[in-house]
Every structure is written in structure tokens, then in C-alpha cells.
Amino acid sequence: MYAERIAGLKSSAIRDILEVISRPGMISFAGGLPAPELFPVEQIKELSQRVLSDYGPSALQYSVTEGLLPLRKWLAEELSPDLGPVGSENIIITQGSQQGLDLISKLFLDKGSTVFVENPSYVGALQSFQLFQANVLAIPSDEKGMQMNALRDRLRTRKPAFMYLMPNFQNPTGVSLSMERRLMLAEIVKEHNLLVIEDNPYGELVFEGLSHPSLYGLGGTGNFMYLSSFSKTIAPGLRVAYIVADREIIKKLALVKQGTDLQTNTLGQCLVYEYVRSGGYSEHISLLRKTYRHRRDCMISALETYFPETVTWNRPEGGMFLWLTLPEGSSAEDILQHSLEQDVAFVPGQVFFPDGTGRNTMRLNFSNAAPHTIQEGIRRMGEVLKRLGI
Amino acid sequence: MYAERIAGLKSSAIRDILEVISRPGMISFAGGLPAPELFPVEQIKELSQRVLSDYGPSALQYSVTEGLLPLRKWLAEELSPDLGPVGSENIIITQGSQQGLDLISKLFLDKGSTVFVENPSYVGALQSFQLFQANVLAIPSDEKGMQMNALRDRLRTRKPAFMYLMPNFQNPTGVSLSMERRLMLAEIVKEHNLLVIEDNPYGELVFEGLSHPSLYGLGGTGNFMYLSSFSKTIAPGLRVAYIVADREIIKKLALVKQGTDLQTNTLGQCLVYEYVRSGGYSEHISLLRKTYRHRRDCMISALETYFPETVTWNRPEGGMFLWLTLPEGSSAEDILQHSLEQDVAFVPGQVFFPDGTGRNTMRLNFSNAAPHTIQEGIRRMGEVLKRLGI
Numbered sequence: 136m137y138a139e140r141i142a143g144l145k146s147s148a149i150r151d152i153l154e155v156i157s158r159p160g161m162i163s164f165a166g167g168l169p170a171p172e173l174f175p176v177e178q179i180k181e182l183s184q185r186v187l188s189d190y191g192p193s194a195l196q197y198s199v200t201e202g203l204l205p206l207r208k209w210l211a212e213e214l215s216p217d218l219g220p221v222g223s224e225n226i227i228i229t230q231g232s233q234q235g236l237d238l239i240s241k242l243f244l245d246k247g248s249t250v251f252v253e254n255p256s257y258v259g260a261l262q263s264f265q266l267f268q269a270n271v272l273a274i275p276s277d278e279k280g281m282q283m284n285a286l287r288d289r290l291r292t293r294k295p296a297f298m299y300l301m302p303n304f305q306n307p308t309g310v311s312l313s314m315e316r317r318l319m320l321a322e323i324v325k326e327h328n329l330l331v332i333e334d335n336p337y338g339e340l341v342f343e344g345l346s347h348p349s350l351y352g353l354g355g356t357g358n359f360m361y362l363s364s365f366s367k368t369i370a371p372g373l374r375v376a377y378i379v380a381d382r383e384i385i386k387k388l389a390l391v392k393q394g395t396d397l398q399t400n401t402l403g404q405c406l407v408y409e410y411v412r413s414g415g416y417s418e419h420i421s422l423l424r425k426t427y428r429h430r431r432d433c434m435i436s437a438l439e440t441y442f443p444e445t446v447t448w449n450r451p452e453g454g455m456f457l458w459l460t461l462p463e464g465s466s467a468e469d470i471l472q473h474s475l476e477q478d479v480a481f482v483p484g485q486v487f488f489p490d491g492t493g494r495n496t497m498r499l500n501f502s503n504a505a506p507h508t509i510q511e512g513i514r515r516m517g518e519v520l521k522r523l524g525i
Numbered sequence: 526m527y528a529e530r531i532a533g534l535k536s537s538a539i540r541d542i543l544e545v546i547s548r549p550g551m552i553s554f555a556g557g558l559p560a561p562e563l564f565p566v567e568q569i570k571e572l573s574q575r576v577l578s579d580y581g582p583s584a585l586q587y588s589v590t591e592g593l594l595p596l597r598k599w600l601a602e603e604l605s606p607d608l609g610p611v612g613s614e615n616i617i618i619t620q621g622s623q624q625g626l627d628l629i630s631k632l633f634l635d636k637g638s639t640v641f642v643e644n645p646s647y648v649g650a651l652q653s654f655q656l657f658q659a660n661v662l663a664i665p666s667d668e669k670g671m672q673m674n675a676l677r678d679r680l681r682t683r684k685p686a687f688m689y690l691m692p693n694f695q696n697p698t699g700v701s702l703s704m705e706r707r708l709m710l711a712e713i714v715k716e717h718n719l720l721v722i723e724d725n726p727y728g729e730l731v732f733e734g735l736s737h738p739s740l741y742g743l744g745g746t747g748n749f750m751y752l753s754s755f756s757k758t759i760a761p762g763l764r765v766a767y768i769v770a771d772r773e774i775i776k777k778l779a780l781v782k783q784g785t786d787l788q789t790n791t792l793g794q795c796l797v798y799e800y801v802r803s804g805g806y807s808e809h810i811s812l813l814r815k816t817y818r819h820r821r822d823c824m825i826s827a828l829e830t831y832f833p834e835t836v837t838w839n840r841p842e843g844g845m846f847l848w849l850t851l852p853e854g855s856s857a858e859d860i861l862q863h864s865l866e867q868d869v870a871f872v873p874g875q876v877f878f879p880d881g882t883g884r885n886t887m888r889l890n891f892s893n894a895a896p897h898t899i900q901e902g903i904r905r906m907g908e909v910l911k912r913l914g915i
Contacts, residue, residue: 136720137777138635138657144780154589171582179585183573192561195569195760199544230620230764234786241656245528246636262784266631267528330526370585372791374620387527390534394652396624400790401762 162512164499165480186405202228206408218351224382232364232376236263248296255487257306273489280312283319297330304337304454307487307498321354334362337454342428344452373403433506441517455502461495477515552902554889555870576795590779592618596798608741614772622754622766626653638686645877647696663879670702673709687720694727694844697877697888711744724752727844732818734842763793823896831907845892851885867905
């Protein structure tokens with residue numbers, strides 16, 4: 136009865152955990168949720184008045200599939216210093232970056248097409264590729280991102296329809312692709328004429344160190360597509376994100392989006408546009424950076440206090456996630472069960488590994504909970520680990 | 526480079542015409558646009574204050590894939606008299622009905638699957654089925670909707686993955702499926718154990734005559750899925766619509782939606798919910814009915830005045846569209862070219878026919894333009910027809 140692509144389709148562990156974490160009293164390090172108390176609610180409230188007065192009914196009417204032109208123009212200017220010359224015709228607004236992935240999958244993937252990803256990789260992307268029946272191949276990755284030698288090896292026998300990377304503060308590991316590897320990647324891509332999807336939802340959330348240049352800027356329009364979103368910098372419930380690509384690809388994506396949902400919601404696009412040009416946007420991003428850096432530091436400090444020495448973690452220079460490694464043989468799934476009994480949720484790392492490894496890893500989100508809650512949650516998890524003898 | 530499904534994918538003639546009609550001075554009978562001056566802009570403005578105060582940040586945060594629970598509960602109560610017992614677990618909120626069609630296609634269609642549709646049928650649905658590489662078979666239809674004998678004939682040799690119908694004031698023809706045929710269809714569906722997608726965006730826009738019972742209500746949950754939307758009754762730019770189906774199907778659709786766009790925009794859902802429960806909704810629908818009925822009558826009266834006798838049209842009892850038939854051998858495409866020179870746009874009917882017929886038909890939208898504009902547009906079209914000797 137169902138299409139072939141549905142067989143084996145599983146619910147995202149993360150979305151399922153989102154249901155659990157709505158229980159009162161639950162401390163959640165599970166979702167990739169931004170801190171709601173930082174949402175610019177008052178400004179959006181004011182802007183919704185202004186938008187509905189100034190735009191009038193057109194803020195509620197059907198609009199063009201490619202997205203609100205002034206917003207695309209603003210993005211083009213904003214992105215050009217990093218991405219190179221970008222015009223509004225290189226941009227399509229999407230209903231969140233998850234839709235960006237859906238449209239790209241629709242445009243490029245046939246049943247059996249190959250996609251290269253980092254190992255581990257963003258589970259929502261894996262779901263999207265799976266819905267289009269792609270073969271997802273994980274390229275070995277480490278604390279500097281995807282390993283370029285491993286990529287070269289893979290390319291000897293397989294050429295992917297595209298390659299998918301999150302080069303800045305990756306979900307789930309928080310790792311960024313090193314500058315050296317970015318340059319190597321740009322070379323390999325040119326040499327093999329590959330198509331690379333650069334997904335950058337967390338790039339603005341940089342706490343320290345250098346911001347690396349985008350792959351799109353290093354490698355050029357023809358071989359790269361760039362995705363980003365206002366979900367992490369303004370608010371995810373507005374569902375406004377975008378794809379930057381060659382104009383011919385944007386035209387095709389618009390065709391595909393016509394048949395997919397006609398257009399992104401008009402009111403959300405108007406609100407985002409008025410917000411980014413209102414002047415408070417860069418201060419708001421500074422506030423996010425400061426707050427999230429503090430929360431990362433609180434979490435690391437709590438881990439140092441409460442976690443056994445057998446567990447290790449990284450110290451990402453931005454984003455929303457810490458990545459933990461348990462001793463070989465431990466199961467993060469088991470720990471989750473015990474942890475939920477103590478009202479603490481996180482995501483076991485295995486779901487992010489296309490190759491099925493990673494049983495002894497876990498992803499902890501530090502953006503959503505307040506510092507004292509972070510401390511309490513980590514304390515409870517520490518007790519669970521001790522009780523389990525880890 | 527592109528996926529197989531992209532070959533032959535054409536832009537919707539309607540979306541392309543939407544670009545043309547944004548030219549100043551253009552009179553458009555082309556899009557399926559509701560009258561913007563009737564959008565409840567002031568109420569949405571007030572409600573956006575209330576929503577952002579009362580819901581606070583949660584109106585802007587990620588939310589569940591199935592959609593805002595209070596809205597689903599409201600819908601369940603609202604729909605049960607017509608559809609039979611419906612609970613919130615039978616409903617998923619979608620990003621417009623176009624996304625409903627995308628999710629359904631993803632869930633049920635493999636490459637080469639068969640879909641039965643009316644002839645003509647909604648072009649956005651045809652696009653969606655094409656993106657999933659279905660074989661679309663058009664079942665002969667007339668002024669009472671799909672012909673049940675023709676359907677029986679088709680079922681002798683083919684069983685479709687599903688059948689797609691718009692039983693009320695269909696896009697493009699404005700035709701409704703007769704009560705007699707509804708009962709026959711319910712029988713045929715049971716006999717052959719078919720799956721039917723009942724798309725009902727215009728059902729509330731009834732001007733006169735009886736409202737027919739839904740197919741879903743006549744035939745039962747197992748074999749029917751029901752789609753409707755707030756695009757035509759509140760505002761399309763909010764992108765809030767819904768699917769009603771068996772709860773197991775809803776669960777699968779939610780899985781598919783996770784990988785497609787995570788969720789429908791939160792703010793739009795909150796606004797729609799607060800609007801429908803605010804009490805003014807049914808009066809607003811009365812206003813839409815009254816206004817659109819008047820516009821239909823103006824258009825028919827103008828047609829009678831300005832169009833040659835060789836052209837015929839119907840008189841739909843609701844919805845947004847009139848359907849015109851030109852003399853055999855005429856081409857609505859040709860007329861469109863001349864008509865655009867006179868700054869009047871419409872949609873040639875051929876795009877709605879999966880079997881490629883219908884060159885001498887056209888769809889005229891009467892909901893979007895004011896009465897005097899309707900009269901002027903029809904007058905100009907009448908002159909074009911005379912000049913072309915039709």
C-alpha cells in the first residue's frame with residue numbers, strides 16, 4: 136500500500152524525544168532548540184503591527200515561489216562578502232532548511248543515487264536523503280571534520296550525486312572543518328567536478344576563534360550550494376531559511392517548490408525581512424553568542440565536576456552542541472533510559488551515524504537550558520553513570 | 526545531473542502568469558487568488574498581539590510535526606458532523622494543501638504508480654504526482670463530475686495507487702460531483718477497495734443550492750483521505766491547511782513530514798486557531814460567499830453582454846472559477862496572447878487536461894477582481910474574440 140521509500144523509515148529519535156521533553160520538570164539536552172527566552176518576541180510583536188499596516192493584505196496573500204524579493208536582495212548583499220558575488224536570482228527562500236534539503240533531494244536524487252556525508256551527520260538530512268532512496272555513504276571524519284584522504288579514496292570507486300557537509304559547528308558533533316581541509320576540499324571538488332551542499336545553520340553562533348570562509352566562497356558557484364536559516368538567529372517557528380546556488384539551479388528549485396508547497400509563508404518572510412533591516416539584528420546575534428558561550432562553559436564545567444574520567448568531550452567554538460564519548464562497550468541508549476527516569480533527556484549519538492557505529496557517543500545541547508538547569512541535569516546524569524559503573 | 530523526475534517538468538502556467546499579472550494595470554482572471562480586500566487584516570493584527578503576549582516565545586519555537594493540538598481539536602469537532610467521527614489523531618496540519626499533496630504522493634507513489642484524476646483536474650496536483658513519476662490517468666468527466674461508468678471501465682484493467690478528486694466547485698471547472706455519483710463512487714470504492722483523496726479547498730464557498738455530504742463521510746475513514754485549507758477562507762499567505770485520514774496514515778504522514786519540513790510554521794497556526802475560535806469566522810465566510818456570488822453574477826452578465834454566442838460557459842454554485850468552451854478548433858493559448866496585449870490575463874484550459882485535450886477551453890477566476898474590473902476585463906476579451914473572428 137505504501138511507497139517503497141516508506142519501508143524502514145523510522146521516526147527521528149530527536150522528534151520522538153521532543154515529545155518526552157514536553158513533560159513538566161524534564162531537563163532537556165536533547166532537541167536542537169534555541170533559547171526561547173532570547174526570542175525577540177517584543178520586536179516581532181511590534182513588527183507584526185507594522186507589517187500588517189504597511190504591507191496590508193499582501194502580507195497574507197499568495198506570493199512568488201522564489202520568496203520575498205526585498206529579503207532576497209538583503210541576503211544577497213549580506214552574503215556576498217563571504218560567498219562571493221551573489222544576486223537575488225541566486226537565492227530561493229525555503230520553509231526552513233529541512234525543506235531546502237527536501238527540494239535538493241527532489242532535484243538531484245534518483246533511487247539508488249549516492250550521497251556522501253560526514254560520519255556522523257545531521258539526522259534530518261539523512262532522513263531526507265532516505266526519503267528519496269539514496270545510498271548514503273559516510274566518509275570518515277574526526278575533530279577537524281571530514282578526512283580528505285578518505286574522501287579521495289572513496290572517489291576512486293564512487294561518484295556521488297552530491298556531497299553534504301555542515302562545515303561550521305556541525306550537528307551533532309560541534310566540529311568545524313579546518314581551513315586546511317577546506318582548501319583541499321575545494322581542490323578535490325574541482326578536480327572531480329563534484330556538487331557540494333554546504334549547510335550552515337550555526338555559522339553565526341561563533342564564540343571564539345576565527346570564522347572560516349565558506350566553502351561556497353572558496354569553491355565557486357558552479358559546484359557548491361549553500362543553505363542557511365533564520366531558525367537559530369531569529370526564531371525557528373517562522374520557518375524561514377534559504378538556499379544560495381547557481382541561477383539555473385535556483386530556477387529548477389523554484390519549479391520543484393511549486394509542486395511541493397507553492398511558496399514559503401508570506402507573513403513569516405515579511406517579519407524576518409523587517410527584523411533584519413530594523414538594525415537590532417547584529418546586536419541580537421551578539422547576545423546569542425554571549426549567552427550560548429556561557430552555557431557551553433557551564434556545561435563543560437559541570438561535566439568536569441560530575442562526570443567520571445572515563446567519559447570525554449570536545450569544546451566546540453560555536454553552535455549548540457557538545458559531543459561526548461563513553462568508554463568502548465557502553466551504550467548511550469541504555470544510559471538514556473536511566474537518565475529519563477531522572478528526568479534528563481539527551482540524544483544517543485548512534486542515530487547520526489549512517490554506518491551504524493557510535494553506540495558509545497551522545498549529543499548534548501547546551502543552548503536551550505538555563506545555567507543552573509544545565510548544572511542540575513549534568514549532576515543527575517553523572518549519578519546515573521556512576522550507578523551504571525561507567 | 527538532475528534526477529529523472531525533473532525531465533519534462535514544466536513551470537505551472539498559472540505561476541508564470543502570476544508574474545505577468547503583477548504588472549500594473551493588468552486585469553487578472555488567471556490566478557486562484559482570493560479577494561485581498563476581504564482578508565481579515567485588522568483581526569489578524571490584533572490577534573498577532575494577543576498570540577505573542579499569551580503564547581509568548583512558544584509561538585515562535587519549534588513545535589510538533591502533526592501541528593498545533595488545539596487547532597487539530599477544533600478541526601475535529603468542526604468536521605465531525607460532515608466527515609463522521611474525527612479526532613485530533615486523525616488530523617495533520619500541512620503547509621498549504623499543496624504540501625498535503627506532496628506528502629501523500631511521497632507516502633503512496635512509486636515511479637510508475639497509477640493515479641486516477643478527473644479530466645480536467647487541478648494542475649498543482651498533477652505537478653505533484655508528476656514529481657513522484659506517477660502515471661496519471663484522466664477519467665472522463667462532465668457537468669456532474671467524474672463519470673462513474675468510465676471509472677468502472679478503467680478499473681477493469683488498472684487499479685490506481687489512489688484516486689484524486691475535487692468534488693466541490695472543482696478547480697478548474699467549478700463543477701461539483703452530483704449526489705447520485707457520490708453514492709455510486711462510495712460503492713465502487715468499497716467494491717474495489719480503493720484509496721480516494723478528496724480535496725475540498727472551496728467547499729465553504731457555496732453560493733446556493735445544497736451542500737453535498739463529503740465523500741469521506743459517505744465512504745468511511747479507511748478508504749478516504751480528506752484535504753482542506755484555510756487559504757480560501759482566511760488567507761493563503763499563512764500557509765495553513767490539513768489532511769484528515771485514518772490514524773495510522775496520519776502517523777506515517779507525520780514521519781514523512783519530519784523529513785520534508787519538520788513542521789508547519791508555528792505563528793501561522795496560532796493565528797489561524799485564535800481566529801477561528803474568535804467567533805467572527807462564520808460571519809466572515811458569509812461575507813465571502815456573498816461577495817463571490819455577486820462577482821460570479823457580474824462575470825456571467827458581462828459574458829452575456831460582450832462575448833459572441835459561439836462561446837459557452839457554466840454557472841458554478843460556488844468556488845472561484847468559471848469554465849468556458851470556445852468553438853472547436855479555437856486555441857485559448859492564442860487568445861491569451863492577444864488578451865495579454867489588452868492587459869487581461871486568464872488560464873488556457875489545456876494545462877488542466879492530463880490527456881492533452883482542452884485546447885478550446887479557458888478558466889476564468891472571478892474572486893480576485895472587483896465587479897467593475899470584471900466587466901472591463903470581459904469587455905476587452907470580447908473585443909479580442911471578435912477581432913479573431915470567434
